[in-house]
Amino acid sequence: MDGVVPVLVAVFLQYATASLIEIGVVAKNGHSNQVITLNETGHVGRIHWFGERNGSIFHKVAQISIMKNYNLDLIIAPDPMSGKSVQFIRPETFYKEAWKDDDEHRLSPSTEYPLQPPLCDFLNYTSNLIHTLDWNSTTILSDRDNSLDSHNLARGLSRLGVKSELVFVKKDGNLKFLEPIMKSIGMEKMKRRLRFVLLCSLPLIGQILKEAEELDTYFGKGSLFRHFSQWLLIVPRPALRSIEGMDLKLDHVAVLSTSYKNFDISKLTQWVVKTTSEVLSSEHTWNRSDFTDHFLQIVRREHNTRTVNTMLHTLLWKPHGRKLSVVRHDASHDDVFPNLKLGLNQRKLRAAALEWLPFVKRYEEEDGSFSYKQASIDLVDHLGNVLNFTYSVSEPADGEWGVPISEDFSNYSGLIGMLQRMEADFVAVPMGFSEGRDVHSDFLPFFHASGNGLILRNTRGRSKLSSALTDPFRWQVYAVGGAVLIAVILLYLVMEWNNPFYNDAKSIEKGWKPAGALDAVMYLFGSTIHQGGVHLPESSSGRVLVSFWWLYIIVMTAAYSGNLIASLTVTKEELPFNSLDDVFADDSLKVGLVEGTSLHRAIMTSNNSKMMRLWEKIQASRSTDRSTLERNATIQIKKVLHENYAFLSDMSELEVFARSFCDLYILQETFEPMQYSLVLPEDSPLTDMFSEEVTLVQEIGLMQYWYRKWNPRENDSACASTETGAKPIGLEKLVSVSLALLVGVLCSGLCLLIELVVKATSIL
Template sequence: MSCPVLNNCPNPIGNIAHLGPTINNTSSTVLTLVSVITYLKWSSVCVVFDNATEHEAIDLQKSLSTIGIFAVLYRMEEVTSSKIDALSLNEPNSDPDRLNFTVLCRLSSCQSFLEKPFDFGRKHVWRNSLLYFSSWLVGIFDTGNLTILENNSSCAFDNIAIIKYPTIMLKSQQQQQAVKAAAHDCEWFPIQTLMWHKKGRGLLQIGFVHLNGSLIKIKDIFPNARFGYNQRKLLISTLPWPPFVILDNKTKQYSGITIELLKELSYSLNFTYEIKPPPDGKWGVGSDNNTWNGMIGQLQRREIDMIAAPLGIQSHRETVMDFTHPYYYEFSAILMKKPNPNDTRWATLLDPFSPKVLMYIGISLPVVSLFLVAFEKYNPFYGYVQNRMQTRGLHHFSDSFWYMYGALLTQGGEHIARSSAGRTLLSFWWIFCIIMVATYSGNFVAFLTVSKTKLPFTNLEGLVAQSSYKWGTAGATIYETIFKNSELEERKELWRGIITFNATDPSVLSSDPEVHVTKVLKGEYAYVADKTFMDLAMTNNCDLAIATSDILPVQYAIGLPNNSSFVQMFSDENKCCKWLRRSGRAQRRAPIQYMGTKPNIEDFFSSNSTDLPMN
């Protein structure tokens, strides 16, 4: 009997890429499958079979066991969504995100199995990852045309390789002699893979396998694995936060540094995206039962695939989501309005000297005046002068004091000392006065040239200790979570103040930073949040000032669902991390230069110089 499906037997050209293992007492069909499995270096495999291929499945399991590959058998009707979930726990493989399947079936069974309504939606994070990370080697025993699989839009798995065998090669006592005859006619079988195209799937021949297990590989067996998401559409959530995410209210288009990073990732990982902001407009804060709102709530409920925003990494958030490696290192600060210089303009004449210096000068003036009076009044040099006490001179305290005071103004006085002791004292006093006047004049010019604004407070301790200013922070963000759960006393006091102010003024917890900037400009209000946004606000308004001390560091990262298999994929060295290593501890003013221009992601990250170790 001839082999009906192999009337035109292939004559492959190429070098042998792999020699199959030597296994006794096994069929040539199983040997070809074992050869491909060993070439792929699978350490475990799930063998799925239908009623017609049960003998081949049992034979395959035994053959794999003899060479140390773990194999478990499942009938097609047993493979359900819950069974697939259980596989992640039963697989001995060290990487449970990558499952390997070998399917043995007739063409009709294969088609119905791949169309089976497995729930691989975004609500099932691990199961959804199998669309990308599972590998399927399908052995089809049929005479039908495989192009029927190209038209199967329900076949969502990326990595499917197919070897088609003639039906006559199914193991049965009646067909043994026919199989031997057919084997002499056709010894090479093509290996095909289902590729993704714009209009669906398409079969691509990637190699050949011989009945003795020899393998000729023309291309990768699973080439789709190199193309990321294979143009799948992801739902992305974000919120405006200049300069990282900027929303044009007219065109409703997003831009900014984080959006540029998203575009680079979509290009590198081969996916499209649709932005779906949170309906409540919040970033996300958890309740007592760990239910979150905002963008994090969207991710927790699996309504979206990813958060692309300047989202801070925080331990409470990590209970419901995963983060990639941080792409930006930020600090928080306190934004306030500069004090009105007219309120202290009267003190400008006193600013060149500190209060301590002014106090020392004020003390030295009467003390030195007393010394001069003593030198002039009791000096034997004036012993010959009659009725001297009835005349004016430096031997009177009033005349001595006014002379010393005049010297401070570089004017001197009417009376002068005639004795050597008095003149010596005055010489040293004049030297002191000249130095003080020169120092004062220099500092006074500097103060007039560059104004020196004294802020009412410079840190959290100073903010919570005063009673003139109210304060607030971006509500439903990482700051609300941190301040609410902090054990540090100053942060506890800060949060108690916010709760008090929120009772009469809910805007102190507004998620919109522009609302807080408006309140700051009205006066007697401080805003605690990201320093980069404050730097940006200061470039647009010179009345704003930032406290000198940083409050807490924040790391921005991309947000993914909890226990996501794609964290490493997004943080891969050849994708995102090549920018991360260049970014290092970012210069915090760097993003400001991109306002008003089209950001370039590599220029932005290359402007940050310090390298950080990558975990």
């Protein structure tokens, strides 16, 4: 209202006898008053002009103190925000104290709020928009300068059944009211309550949004406000470019901007006089209250006919930053907040991992950086594609998985510690579940279950030149078989040589006589290899003995033949240890495991007698070798290969090592079964999103596919297989047979030589 000087239109020395209407107008450099009267009706109105004093009565209480002497019915003042529109206030809506010389003006908290004509419909549009968005509740953040609009918006939302909480925020910002709510109602309910309307100055809007992002760091794990809060900003049209320049990380931000024609302040004098005259010209006899209501009705009628341009924008993620995009007025929820359909909007999450085969393996690139692959990384890649995020992987500085490092078990080392310190958004390698870890982190649905075991080196070695002739039976079988053969030979000779059958005249006549010792031995021994002989016994007792001897031989040779086929196709070896008791019995064997794992903690705190003995064995090994708790599994395997050492770990990892090194084998006895899953920080807002997708991955069998993809198959191993089935027979399997044939040739040659010598001697 620069340069506006109120002009005294009509001054009347004598007022009519009808009631006098008192109107106060705040105008820069205003210094006089004017009277309007209509003799036809006897109505009289008086307009008082007051100096503006920095723009608004809302900032100058002293000015109000002057107004109180005039018994005003209505106050007209410039809008403190735009300076172009005006506000209409009933004086009775202020505290009585506000008419005194207080430091600041206060609005009445009663339901009779200061009246202001709806110079535009943006509040009605905002109420309807919030109702369309299906917000059950919202928090309206406002400053004192916008208190009137915020109260009106709250009342409009209440009529539509939307619960609203009106919070006045100071110019230095204040979102601390959210902290007790977040602590008391929990993460799930909090995600549904983060619905905000900002109706305040642009600097304060920026401050509130930045404070929300900072609050997210401490209470929302960096994700609560960013991905689950929804914001509706109400700003003037020129402020749109400033919103884009705020570099906001919040995903869901919509902006309702207004642009409309304001009062022509330069013609305020003429307008007030014209409107007052219109009211007084009515034939109706007004009292002071009715006059004020009718005055405001004229104002509403005039400004309802004006064109108000209200536009809705949504803040989108673009390649070059956040950009506003226009949304149509009949938009749906997904149109106003389209980022809801885009998951995490390509946010870069921080993953933590350690190498664990076959789930995670670290590869060094040519530039010195590291990349990570295998089954668990395939799962994380899938989650990134579905939930729309990228990630980087880092490892804990201490190289541990996560064990308590404080007496009250509140602080953890390793991967769990990174989650506690907010250095990582999730753990990308499966972690074993434990009650302590579950208290300080969120486990996703389990997708791997396995026992733990021991891997050792076969110190007895694996024979490269296997004895095909002796492998079918144990040595005890050969010993018993030899003893039976000798016993049957002796029994045969005793029965034949003492049998009266051969002393009978008929036997003598036919020349029947018992076989000699050499003939008996050759016949019974030859029957063991299905050769028999020509010297069959003539007596009935001898033939009965030989018949049952053949039954015995048929069964034994059949078993031998079957085992011979199996021994040629399946590797069989004698292992030095077959159970934990064998391990405990060997005092020279050292046992170790990776420090900081759930297995380490489980064995250390177990009440099981066998696990307690195992922990004592580990401690005894630790006292002589400090590297038995080495965190690098590769170094642990090297110790197994070169020392008398056993390594404890998950069976899936041990199987990979056993297939890579042929001298290693896994103890048959397993212990401490565990379940494994990815882990997020405690009360992470992302837990539900990740859990749903991991469950789906399990149901459709993707996790099993990735596990089989990276877990080496049996035929990928260079070691001899212990599985049944036809396998190629190598030359080493036939060495013993070849040697036996060579021995047989030498023996037969020696016999021939002896026969030749005997014959030559007899001729001489």
